[in-house]
Each structure stands twice: as structure tokens, then as C-alpha cells.
Amino acid sequence: MRLLAPLLLLLPFSTSLLPPTPTSSRHSPLRCAPLPRGGESPVPAPPSPSPTVLPRFDSLDRKILLISLPAILNFAINPLVGAIDLFWVGRMSSALALAGQAAANQVYSSAFWMISFLPSVTTPLIAKHYAAGDELSAQDTLRQALFLAALLGAAGSAFLLLRSDLALSAVLAEGSPALEFARPYLRIRALAFLPGMVSIVGFSAFRGRQDTVTPLKISGAANVLNAALDPALMFQPAGMGVRGAAWATVASEFVSFCAYITLLVKRKMLSLSGLFRPPPFAALVPLLKGGAAVQVRSVALNIVFLAVTRATQSLDKTGTAAAAHAIAIQVFNLGGIVLLALSTVAAFLVPATLVKEGEASAKRLSNRLMGWGLVLGSLLGGAQLLVLPFLSVFSPLPAVQQAARMPSIIASFLQIINGAVFIGEGVMQGCGDFLTLAASNVAAALAMLFALKHFTNLYGLNGVWMSFGVFNGIRLAGVAVHQFFLSPLSARKMAASKQK
Helix, strand or coil, rough: CCHHHHHHHHHHHHHHHCCCCCCHHHHHCCCCCCHHHHHHCCCCCCCCCCCCCCCCCCHHHHHHHHHHHHHHHHHHHHHHHHHHHHHHHHCCHHHHHHHHHHHHHHHHHHHHHHHHHHHHHHHHHHHHHCCCCCHHHHHHHHHHHHHHHHHHHHHHHHHHHHHHHHHHCCCCCCCCCHHHHHHHHHHHHHHHHHHHHHHHHHHHHHHHHCCHHHHHHHHHHHHHHHHHHHHHHHCCCCCCCHHHHHHHHHHHHHHHHHHHHHHHHCCCCCCCHHHHHCCCCHHHHHHHHHHHHHHHHHHHHHHHHHHHHHHHCCCCCCHHHHHHHHHHHHHHHHHHHHHHHHHHHHHHHHHHHHHHCCHHHHHHHHHHHHHHHHHHHHHHHHHHHHHHHHHCCCCCCHHHHHHHHHHHHHHHHHHHHHHHHHHHHHHHCCCCCCCHHHHHHHHHHHHHHHHHHHHHHHHHHHHHHHHHHHHHHHHHHHHHHHHHHHHHHHHHHHHHHHHH
């Protein structure tokens, strides 16, 4: 509890960043009841409960939890399996193997998320269509998104297969010893690019329908397979080393791909005839327009992640710093993934509520989600501090364990900021404010790159993690500007809308 206390003490101050929920005059505590008969003095009406940002476990919180818990479990599966991959690669007792696998994994992830803008655009669109009862438009949006996903997936796979050394040069210097492990891992993993792109669009379709349970089942089954195949392919009986970890991931992605397509057709969210019919270009324009801003954001974020990976890979030639960073980022992701899941819930729940119940309800929901972000960010940061004694699970090398300790501590405190940042950016997506989101993230990326250069020179690996504080601090400022001034759910925009 002593570890959690300083984090929880920050909550009362953090809530000052959140805009208040607008209260109508009908519920104002200054409103008085009518004069009673007989000329008695007016009796003030009892004030209604003041709107609260922090969770109070009322009907709104129950609604959020009912939808969020499966999404959180779904998102949590991936870093857990990533931790399992890290565990088995760590059992090879080679810092270079760990550094090489981490470098290739970052290149793959950055390439994947740089072009996978579709879920951010597709989810709120499909949510609005289903909220309005327009299933045909939802099917058309999904078909168009799947078509683009297949094209982008094929292009991404071809690039990583044919130009793997060029891709790896973004994070590894020419002649780096870690290339021995990174190159084969990336080439095998590239085979999962196309099925992975299709799967995340399928995932976004179910989210838009407010079904977070089905993706959880699919992801659970696919990743259990991944975890089971890791030791069998890496050690005995296959003995493929790092290549085995890549093949295990490819197998799980193909299982996920087949499951999504089958269930989308079975539940009549997609027709088989439409699956193989390319949509007209005019139908793709709304996705491409919204996707352009999301793409800018994705590129900015992943330039940062690649720069961080390159900085950690260049700190020493033994791979110790890079291996320690891989462990710290894995611990960070285990907590951050919960907040990311809540962010995706905001992205589809806010627009659906806006269509069904109006601005006031959507605003109340948005504020409560922000409150959940602050509480969970603080609690998760505290939980990460409690994990510090167990860093040895990921690597038996004492030097790696020691180097990972301080970055993991810094990461724990960054989760408090992440709570507001992730949910706030999910609200931006739900409101369709993709350009604002992109501008905020580009500004944060530029500040991060500047900080990364200077902090790394001064403080080494700890400086890398200090620069993340700059990155998320700028993003937090962007969230605050959106919440108070630019959002259609901001008090000033809602007041202007009522006047019209």
C-alpha cells in the first residue's frame, strides 16, 4: 500500500484536468421550489447529486465495465503472449538473441501500425450505423475496409519479405551482431502481415457492434496456440530458436484470420458475395479521408518507437541495454494495454451514445471514462512497482536485470499520465476529430525526438524513458485542449449548439 499511496494522492489534482459535465438549469442547486400556499417562505429544492468524474459504480459504470472487461482481457492477451515470447527467448541466455528479436518485433509492429489506420476509422463509423439501425451501411463499410486491409496487408508483407535489411536498418546499424537473430525472425513474421490486417478490421467490426466478447474468444484461442507452439518450435522437438517464435506467431495469426472471416459471414455482418467484389473507388473515399489523418498520427508515433529502439540498440554492443529496454517495455505494456482497451471502448461507445441518447449523455460518458482512466492509470502504475522484484523472470542475466530496473520505475509513474491520454485520445476518435488527434501526436513526436537525443546522451537508457515523459506530457496537453475547447462535447460547443 505504501507504493500505491503516492499514486493515489495524485488523483484529486488530476481530476482538475477534466472538464465538468454540463448541468442543465433544471438540475441547478440554486433552483428553488415554488412558493407554498399560505405565503410561507420558499423552501429550496434539494440539490441533485453533482455530476462526478470519478467512478461511483452506478448504472453508467456498470455499462462501461460490462463492455470494457472483455475488451481489456482481449487486449491483455497480446502482451501476455509477448511476455511468454520474451520469456522463452530469454531462456536462450543470449542478450543478442533478446535484442535481435526485440528489434525485429519493433520493426514489424511499426510497419504494421503505420498502415493499419482502418480500425480507428471503421469502428466509429460502424458503431454509428448500428446505433441508427442501418445494417446495410455497416456491411458496406466493413466490406470496403476489408478490401483496403487486404491490399495494404499484401504490400506490407512483400516489403518486409523482400527488403528486410532496409526495414531493419531503421533500428540496427549495419553489421550489428543482433542482425543474426533479427533478420530471419522478421522475414518469417512478415507472412502474418496480411491475415493480421484483415483480423484487426474484423475486430473493429465487432467492437462497432459493441460485441467485445467474440474478439476475446478468437484472440484467446489464437494466442493459446502461440504460447503452446513457442517452446515446441524454439527448443524441442523442432529446435528452431528465434525462428520458432516467429513461426508460432504466424500460425496464431492465420487461425485468427480464419475465425474472423467465418464468424463475420455466419453472423451476417458480411456477405460472401460481397467479400470478393471490389468496391467502387468513390465508396472508399470516406475511409481514405478519415484514414489520412490517422495515418499521419500512426507515422509520427512509429517514427518515435523506431527512434527509441535504435537509440537503445546503439547504447552498447553487448545488447544489454536493448534487452533491458525490451523487458521494461514489456512490463509497461502489461499495464498500458488495459488503458488502450478502455480507449478503444471510448472510440465506439461515445459515438453510439451520441446517436442514441444525445450530447448530454455522451458528455457524461466521456467524463466518466476519463475518470476510469485516471484511477486505473494510478493503480496500474502501483502494480508495476510491485512487479520489480520479478524482472529476473525475463532474463537470467544480472546485468540485464539491473539495467531494466530504473526504466521500469519510470514507466510505472508514466502510467498515471497514460490513463488520461489514452482515454482522451479514444474520445477524439469517437468524435471523429482525427485531424486534432494527428496534430497533437505530431507535436508530441517532435518534442520526443528532441528530448530523446539530449536525454539519452546525458542519462543513457534512463534518458530514453525520461523522454517518454515529454512525449506523453504533450499528448496530455492535446487531450486537455480537445476536452475544453475543440470537442463537440466541450461545454462551449454544446452551449453554442443549443443556441442554434
